[in-house]
Amino acid sequence: xxxxxxxxxxxxxxxxxxxxxxxxxxxxxxxxxxxxxxxxxxxxxxxxxxxxxxxxxxxxxxxxxxxxxxxxxxxxxxxxxxxxxxxxxxxxxxxxxxxxxxxxxxxxxxxxxxxxxxxxxxxxxxxxxxxxxxxxxxxxxxxxxxxxxxxxxxxxxxxxxxxxxxxxxxxxxxxxxxxxxxxxxxxxxxxxxxxxxxxxxxxxxxxxxxxxxxxxxxxxxxxxxxxxxxxxxxxxxxxxxxxxxxxxxxxxxxxxxxxxxxxxxxxxxxxxxx
Amino acid sequence: xxxxxxxxxxxxxxxxxxxxxxxxxxxxxxxxxxxxxxxxxxxxxxxxxxxxxxxxxxxxxxxxxxxxxxxxxxxxxxxxxxxxxxxxxxxxxxxxxxxxxxxxxxxxxxxxxxxxxxxxxxxxxxxxxxxxxxxxxxxxxxxxxxxxxxxxxxxxxxxxxxxxxxxxxxxxxxxxxxxxxxxxxxxxxxxxxxxxxxxxxxxxxxxxxxxxxxxxxxxxxxxxxxxxxxxxxxxxxxxxxxxxxxxxxxxxxxxxxxxxxxxxxxxxxxxxxxxxxxxxxxxxxxxxxxxxxxxxxxxxxxxxxxx
Numbered sequence: 279x280x281x282x283x284x285x286x287x288x289x290x291x292x293x294x295x296x297x298x299x300x301x302x303x304x305x306x307x308x309x310x311x312x313x314x315x316x317x318x319x320x321x322x323x324x325x326x327x328x329x330x331x332x333x334x335x336x337x338x339x340x341x342x343x344x345x346x347x348x349x350x351x352x353x354x355x356x357x358x359x360x361x362x363x364x365x366x367x368x369x370x371x372x373x374x375x376x377x378x379x380x381x382x383x384x385x386x387x388x389x390x391x392x393x394x395x396x397x398x399x400x401x402x403x404x405x406x407x408x409x410x411x412x413x414x415x416x417x418x419x420x421x422x423x424x425x426x427x428x429x430x431x432x433x434x435x436x437x438x439x440x441x442x443x444x445x446x447x448x449x450x451x452x453x454x455x456x457x458x459x460x461x462x463x464x465x466x467x468x469x470x471x472x473x474x475x476x477x478x479x480x481x482x483x484x485x486x487x488x489x490x491x492x493x494x495x496x497x498x499x500x501x502x503x504x505x506x507x508x509x510x511x512x513x514x515x516x517x518x519x520x521x522x523x524x525x526x527x528x529x530x531x532x533x534x535x536x537x538x539x540x541x542x543x544x545x546x547x548x549x550x551x552x
Numbered sequence: 553x554x555x556x557x558x559x560x561x562x563x564x565x566x567x568x569x570x571x572x573x574x575x576x577x578x579x580x581x582x583x584x585x586x587x588x589x590x591x592x593x594x595x596x597x598x599x600x601x602x603x604x605x606x607x608x609x610x611x612x613x614x615x616x617x618x619x620x621x622x623x624x625x626x627x628x629x630x631x632x633x634x635x636x637x638x639x640x641x642x643x644x645x646x647x648x649x650x651x652x653x654x655x656x657x658x659x660x661x662x663x664x665x666x667x668x669x670x671x672x673x674x675x676x677x678x679x680x681x682x683x684x685x686x687x688x689x690x691x692x693x694x695x696x697x698x699x700x701x702x703x704x705x706x707x708x709x710x711x712x713x714x715x716x717x718x719x720x721x722x723x724x725x726x727x728x729x730x731x732x733x734x735x736x737x738x739x740x741x742x743x744x745x746x747x748x749x750x751x752x753x754x755x756x757x758x759x760x761x762x763x764x765x766x767x768x769x770x771x772x773x774x775x776x777x778x779x780x781x782x783x784x785x786x787x788x789x790x791x792x793x794x795x796x797x798x799x800x801x802x803x804x805x806x807x808x809x810x811x812x813x814x815x816x817x818x819x820x821x822x823x824x825x826x827x828x829x830x831x832x833x834x835x836x837x838x839x840x841x842x843x844x845x846x847x848x849x850x851x852x853x854x855x856x857x858x859x
Contacts, residue, residue, distance in 0.1 A: 289660040293668055296656060297675045300738060303690045304678070306700045310693065322700055367585035376578030382586065389593050391787075391847040393795035395816035396840040399823040399832050400599035401592070403610070423592025426585050455573055459581075484683040486798045487816075491824065502683035502798075509689055509802060516693060523689045527682050534681040538674050545680060546746055549739065549788050 311336075311521035318516060329517070336522035340508050341497060346529060348414065349483055349501040355418035356482045357475055360425045364474070365467060367426075368433025369459060373440055383434065389427035394487050405492055416492035417500065421485065425478055432548075436470035437463070473544035476537060483530060501526055600840075603833035610829045621834035630810055631835060634818045635842070637725060638794050641814065644729025645736055645793035650785045652733075653740030658766075658774050661748045673745075676738030684735065688802030691731040692718055695803075718804050724811045731799050736792060740785045747781035748774065787850045794843050815839045 305322065312328040313319040315335065336342075367386075371379045401420055402411075410416045440463065448462050464471075482500065489503025496507035505526045512519045534541050604621055608614035625631050663669050679687060694700045695717040702714035717727040751773065759769050775782070797816035800806060806813035806821070815835055822832035 286663055289663045290666075290668060292656060292659050293663070293672045296737075296741070297672055300675050300678060300734070302700065303687075303694055303734070306694055307690050318698060322703065363585040363588065366581040370578040370581035374573050374578040374581070376573075376582065377575040378579075382582055385586075385594075386589065389589065391791055391843050392593065392597075393791070393816065393839055393843055395795060395797055395819050396836045396843075397593065397596035397600055398819065399603060399829055399836065400596040402823070404592075404596065404599075419588070420592045423588040426589040426593070430585055455577060480681065484685075486683065486685050486801075487820075491820070502685050505683060505685045505689070506802065509685075519689065520693060523686055527686050530681050530683070531678070534677070535674075538677075541681065542673055542677055542742065545677070545739070546743055549743060549784055 307520045307524055311517055311524055313517040315517050316515055332517055332521040333525060336512075336518050336525055339512065339518065340504070340522045340525065342525055344497050345499075345501055345504045345526070348498055348504070349529075352414050352417050352421075352500055353479055353482050355414065356421045356425070357478045360422050360429050360478055361471055361475060363422070364426065364429030364433045365464065365471065366459075367430045368435075368437050369463060371430070372434040372437030373445070373463065383430075386427045386430045389424075390431060392424075392427070394424065398487060398491055401488075402491055411492060412494050412498065414493070414498050417485065417488050420488060420492070421482060425481070428548075429474060429478065432474050433467070433470065436467055440466065473540065473547060476540055476544045477548050479533075480530070480541075501529065597840075600833045600836050603829050604837050606830045608829045609827040610823070611827075614830070617830065621830045622838070624831055625834050625838055630813070631818065631831070633810060634813045634815045634835070635838070637812065638796065638814045638842075640725060641729055641732065641793040641796060642790055644726065645732040645796070646786060646789035648729075648733045649736040649740040649789055650782065653737060653744050653785065654770075654775065654778070654782070656737075656741050657744040657748060658770050661745065661774075673742055676741055678738070679735040680739050684798035685802050687731055687735050688799045691734070692803045695727050695730075718812075719808055721808055721811050724804055724808055728796075728800055728803055728812050731803060732792065732796065735799075736789050740789065743785055744778055744781050747778045751777045783850050787847055790846050790850075791843055794839065794846065815842075 309322055309324060310319055311332055312330065313325045313332075314327070314329055315332055319325070367382075370376050371383050376382075405411055405416045405420065410419070444462065444466075445458055448458050453461065484502045485500050486502045486506060489499040490506055493499050493503065496504040499507070505523065508522050508526070509519060512522060605616065605618055606614040607617045607620070625635075660669060660672070696702075697714070697716040701717065705711065705714050715723065717723045755773050755777075756769060759773055764772065795816055796814050797820070800812055800814050800817050801820075804812040806817050816839070819832045819836050819839070822828045822835065
């Protein structure tokens with residue numbers, strides 16, 4: 279390829295600048311978190327006497343342990359059920375090609391770009407009438423429903439590409455429909471399922487609107503919803519707020535760094551499909 | 553209809569799975585997903601429309617007002633301003649990330665396989681992964697009067713323009729926009745880069761042979777080849793602008809005054825603080841329609857190429 283040296287060089291400089299611009303806010307957050315609590319530090323000045331204890335204080339003040347547990351419970355309620363329901367539906371629409379599949383599929387597609395704010399008001403009254411307000415179910419159940427359009431869309435796209443011959447030969451070997459689904463198709467769908475699981479985890483963990491509207495107790499919310507409450511409480515103590523924000527960021531960052539390849543791929547595919 | 557072209561198949565009992573499965577069995581597979589979707593999405597959508605034609609405080613009895621609430625959305629300057637603000641945010645949430653992302657991606661295309669580029673893929677994704685609330689908190693600190701942004705400005709001799717960016721009537725909305733641009737730039741850049749990796753390098757070689765410069769190359773090859781990816785970036789980011797909530801809630805709560813009030817946040821205040829469920833619902837309908845109006849043509853344009 280004919281590429282001038284100057285172009286390669288400018289590309290590298292641009293990348294480094296861009297990475298710096300992305301990381302700068304995190305650096306500022308970190309440095310600020312080390313200043314004496316209650317102070318009003320400025321920008322990127324390294325403190326003379328770093329207060330590492332701020333992280334401990336913030337951990338206790340934000341009750342991080344309980345928050346992680348609450349978010350984990352919500353994720354465990356949302357993700358496996360969503361995966362199961364979407365896989366069943368995607369299989370029927372994409373592979374079994376049931377009668378009326380186009381209508382069903384269009385019904386799901388209808389919700390694909392729905393902004394959550396659009397239905398939050400009736401959702402509140404509905405969840406209240408179900409007696410679920412201020413429980414984790416108030417976040418779990420609506421989220422499963424709200425994730426269905428994307429999840430079904432995603433799984434259908436996988437199953438539509440599965441060759442009929444595969445199911446035919448399984449049938450010849452005497453598999454019934456249920457065995458065909460569990461023994462043949464679910465194992466083959468694992469890559470699609472794990473990418474979907476990553477996306478659903480991320481969207482659940484970061485869900486804010488449902489958490490603040492439907493659950494008053496921050497300890498029963500998602501991490502993101504709890505962070506909002508933490509800000510209200512500690513908004514005036516900048517170093518502690520920064521320390522708390524960093525702590526609350528850490529779980530997603532850690533999981534992202536562990537699974538980064540899958541995350542990036544899943545998010546790219548996710549936006550392409552959505 | 554998406555029915556596949558029938559290939560020549562062996563006759564006999566083992567035809568395609570769909571043919572041997574009675575339809576009602578297939579419907580059993582769809583039923584659970586359809587049920588949760590109907591209860592927690594479709595029913596609330598219908599109810600939003602229903603609430604939007606009533607005056608209701610959420611507790612007492614409701615009064616039929618026809619399209620009155622919609623009239624209010626479009627005539628009350630405060631309510632209509634929220635829609636205008638969302639439209640202005642599109643410049644920051646969408647235009648800047650897509651245009652800048654295109655320029656950045658085409659500049660780094662040539663080193664896309666290097667280790668630096670791989671590291672960048674990870675780093676640029678960070679804003680996508682953290683909660684938007686955290687992005688809001690981080691940036692409200694950066695943009696505060698003693699924050700990093702003002703410190704940098706003072707360093708380069710621009711001390712005169714420093715201010716509390718999110719608290720100033722004239723800069724609050726652009727400042728919120730910058731947060732959105734920071735969150736979405738990485739996603740757009742990576743998405744466009746991955747699209748570029750599918751462009752045949754021979755195209756670029758040929759262009760170079762013909763004496764095309766980087767700009768000509770960008771306009772004639774890169775942008776047309778990335779039509780689908782650009783469409784996706786525009787759809788995702790425009791919807792993010794129209795339906796913004798988390799960042800605004802955390803960074804400004806809609807203030808100062810109503811300078812950064814967006815429809816999502818206004819719906820929340822109207823429904824849960826001011827107890828104007830009808831008006832909130834009318835605004836919600838307008839927001840949903842707006843998002844669909846934006847999303848459909850772009851989906852349609854991008855589908856065009858792949859078929």
